[in-house]
Amino acid sequence: MRIGIIGTGNMAEALGGRWAAAGHRVLFGGRSTARAEALADRTGQSAGTLGEAAAFGEAVLLALPYDAVAGVLAALGGADGPLRGRVVVDCTNAVGAGFRLTTGTGPGAARTIADATGARVVKAFNHLPDSVWRLPPPALAEGRLAVPLCGDDAAALETVGTLVRDLGCVPLPAGGLDRAAYLEATTAFLIGLWHTGHDPRTLLPPFEAVTA
Numbered sequence: 001m002r003i004g005i006i007g008t009g010n011m012a013e014a015l016g017g018r019w020a021a022a023g024h025r026v027l028f029g030g031r032s033t034a035r036a037e038a039l040a041d042r043t044g045q046s047a048g049t050l051g052e053a054a055a056f057g058e059a060v061l062l063a064l065p066y067d068a069v070a071g072v073l074a075a076l077g078g079a080d081g082p083l084r085g086r087v088v089v090d091c092t093n094a095v096g097a098g099f100r101l102t103t104g105t106g107p108g109a110a111r112t113i114a115d116a117t118g119a120r121v122v123k124a125f126n127h128l129p130d131s132v133w134r135l136p137p138p139a140l141a142e143g144r145l146a147v148p149l150c151g152d153d154a155a156a157l158e159t160v161g162t163l164v165r166d167l168g169c170v171p172l173p174a175g176g177l178d179r180a181a182y183l184e185a186t187t188a189f190l191i192g193l194w195h196t197g198h199d200p201r202t203l204l205p206p207f208e209a210v211t212a
Contacts, residue, residue: 001019001024001025001057001058001059001159001162001163002024002025002027002056002057002058002059003016003019003024003025003026003027003056003057003058003059003060003061003163004026004027004029004052004053004054004055004056004057004059004060004061005026005027005028005029005053005060005061005063006029006030006050006053006054006060006061006062006063006064006072007028007030007061007062007063007064008028008030008031008032008035008036008038008039009063009064009065010129010130011061011063011091011125011130011133012028012030012039012061012063013039013042013043013130014130014131014133014134015061015063015091015125015130015133015167016028016039016043016045016061016063017042017043017134018133018134018136018166018167019163019166019167020043020044020045021136022166022167024163024166025045025046025057026043026045026046027040027045027046027047027048027052027053027056027057028040028043028045028046028047028048028053029047029048029049029050029051029052029053029054029056030047030050031050031068031072033047033049036048050072050075050076051076051081051082054076054081054082054083054086055082058087058159059086059087059088059089059159059160059163060083060086060087060088060089060119061088061089061091062088062089062090062091062092062113063091063092064092065092066092066093066094066095066102066109067102069092069109069113070116073113073116073117074116076117078116078117079116079117079118081117083117083118083119084117084118084119085118085119085120086119086120087119087120087122087153087155087156087159087160088113088114088117088119088120088121088122089121089122089124089125089160089163090109090110090113090121090122090123090124090126090180091123091124091125091126092109092113092126093109093126093184093187093188093191094108094109094184095187095188095191098192099188099189099191099192099195100188101184101185101188103181103184107181108180108181108184109123109180109184110123110150110177110180110181110184111177111178111180111181114177120151120152120153120155120156121151121156121177121180122149122150122151122153122156122157122159122160123148123149123150123151123177123180123183123184124147124148124149124150124160124164125147126183126184126187127147127148127183127186127187127190128145132145133167136168137167137168137169138167138168138169139168144168144169144170145168145169145170146169146170146171146172147164147167147169147170147171147172148172148174148183149161149164149171149172149173149174150174150175150176150177150179150180150183151176151177151180152176152177157171157173
């Protein structure tokens with residue numbers, strides 16, 4: 001599969017590098033040409049402009065700090081730009097001070113991105129940090145890691161499900177794009193727990209205890 005990646009940070013390198021190792025072709029595009037080229041060199045892939053990454057292949061990963069997203073999408077032409085109709089994987093987290101969502105009471109990040117671009121957005125990979133995605137493959141004592149997917153387009157969900165499986169993980173359908181806001185809020189809550197030294201697993205009983 002051909003995958004464009006908008007961004008040159010940790011998530012771009014972790015996911016792009018793993019997909020490259022799985023045999024996909026990846027093109028990195030960033031606001032810094034030098035960073036994109038350095039990342040392409042480290043992963044044995046290619047670099048280009050933001051527009052070239054947006055127009056590259058069957059899926060595009062949006063891997064930017066959320067506060068940079070609006071400006072980049074506007075520079076790409078918004079709903080009239082190259083992301084319109086494309087499968088866009090949104091791994092952003094709009095988390096600010098106090099581990100609160102910066103989207104407030106408005107639409108969540110994924111919905112905002114979909115409305116701004118006309119893309120077929122799937123929320124995925126945002127619930128864990130880049131260090132996990134670099135593992136070959138990510139795994140837990142209980143088995144393979146599940147990756148929640150939220151989106152409205154069946155074909156887009158299947159495309160992203162393939163990318164999940166190529167990391168050695170299991171796609172977990174979690175509803176339509178309206179459910180992405182819940183995934184984003186859950187991730188903000190988890191980040192707060194991790195950064196304050198708490199293990200979220202202690203909140204949850206064994207599966208059997210709640211399904212008996």
